[in-house]
Amino acid sequence: MRHDMDLYAGSFEAVRSGLKTIEMRLNDEKRQKIRVDDLVFFHSSKNEYDVIHCKVKELYHYKDFYEAYDRHGKTELGYKEDETADPSDMYAYYSKEKIERYGVLLIRIEKIDDIYLCDGHVHLEHGPLNKEYALRFIEEGIRKGLDEVDILDHSHRFIEFKGCYEHLRRYREQDVWLNKPTKFQNSLDEYYELIEEMRKMDLPIRVKFGLEVCYSSNTEAMLRQILKDVKADFLTGAIHSIDSILYDMPFSDKLLWDVWDSDEIYRRYYEEVSCLIRSGLFDRLAHPDQLKLFGIYPSYDMNETYDRIAKELTEAGMFAENNSGIHYRYGHEDIGISDEMLKSFRRNGVHMVCASDAHKPEDVGTDIHEVTMRNREI
Numbered sequence: 001m002r003h004d005m006d007l008y009a010g011s012f013e014a015v016r017s018g019l020k021t022i023e024m025r026l027n028d029e030k031r032q033k034i035r036v037d038d039l040v041f042f043h044s045s046k047n048e049y050d051v052i053h054c055k056v057k058e059l060y061h062y063k064d065f066y067e068a069y070d071r072h073g074k075t076e077l078g079y080k081e082d083e084t085a086d087p088s089d090m091y092a093y094y095s096k097e098k099i100e101r102y103g104v105l106l107i108r109i110e111k112i113d114d115i116y117l118c119d120g121h122v123h124l125e126h127g128p129l130n131k132e133y134a135l136r137f138i139e140e141g142i143r144k145g146l147d148e149v150d151i152l153d154h155s156h157r158f159i160e161f162k163g164c165y166e167h168l169r170r171y172r173e174q175d176v177w178l179n180k181p182t183k184f185q186n187s188l189d190e191y192y193e194l195i196e197e198m199r200k201m202d203l204p205i206r207v208k209f210g211l212e213v214c215y216s217s218n219t220e221a222m223l224r225q226i227l228k229d230v231k232a233d234f235l236t237g238a239i240h241s242i243d244s245i246l247y248d249m250p251f252s253d254k255l256l257w258d259v260w261d262s263d264e265i266y267r268r269y270y271e272e273v274s275c276l277i278r279s280g281l282f283d284r285l286a287h288p289d290q291l292k293l294f295g296i297y298p299s300y301d302m303n304e305t306y307d308r309i310a311k312e313l314t315e316a317g318m319f320a321e322n323n324s325g326i327h328y329r330y331g332h333e334d335i336g337i338s339d340e341m342l343k344s345f346r347r348n349g350v351h352m353v354c355a356s357d358a359h360k361p362e363d364v365g366t367d368i369h370e371v372t373m374r375n376r377e378i
């Protein structure tokens, strides 16, 4: 069995350095399920995708933290040499009443590694909204050795968002695209039912449910109204159109790329990205340099733009995706975001989440290992 636990930065670094080898918790119903040889995944409270994999080596039960502190050295509990180990420190996390009721559990852990493989962006779009279909994506994630699969569908699957797409209908090709049977085929309630059903399952990897919302500044007010009631683990904002023209479609050449100057396209795209970030509506920014998908670039240097976006992301506390979708789906040479963008994001402390943009179960996890390693190396 695996257990996901959050750790404050100081304790997290102490586990990473190998000094802290014991984690202390209340022995409540949730922790009573922990067994020797189980896996514990510690997520940094600063960045949930900074994770250390550990194995449970031994379990100790005590009546309270005073008893526990008597039996164990302060370094293994996570204190520094020059710090005083005081059992009352634990009252910051657990009340006296709860400690009395449950007792405490100390978990001796052994660090395995800190490579967390998450595919933060997979779509059920081309299949039914049911458990059987969703499980095919999760099974593929398990087969590829992932720790987490995040399911999200486009807002254009859900009837509630229909009004947010009306502005695209001014072009006949886009109107035809919006009339396809996969568009607006479900309600959000149907999605919530699936989420609830899957949450009851004991899955060996972490699974989260979100939405990929098509953002444009001219529909922000409408989106704000809809999103305030949405119940999902996370919301990913995506720019798929520039001034009501979709940029990633077979017909986008005719409507956009052959008509507009590429500098203008890039300038408008990143203006919209800034609006998306500043809207405060989203937890994550989808595929931040997807505009390069056809290999068309602006004539000007992008570094200033990347730094601006990076600063806005950190200020907003948002994650940026490193999305490999256009590499294997469109044949672009970059596996994920460009080196320049990645360097800028790293330089500015942007938190990253890896993503494949899989639209089929077999594509889950594609290039995730490689993208994860790139995030770490740059």
Ligand SMILES: [Zn+2]
Pocket (backbone or CB within 6 Å): 212, 238, 240, 286, 287
């Ligand atoms: Zn997208």
Ligand SMILES: [Zn+2]
Pocket (backbone or CB within 6 Å): 121, 123, 212, 357
């Ligand atoms: Zn997507």
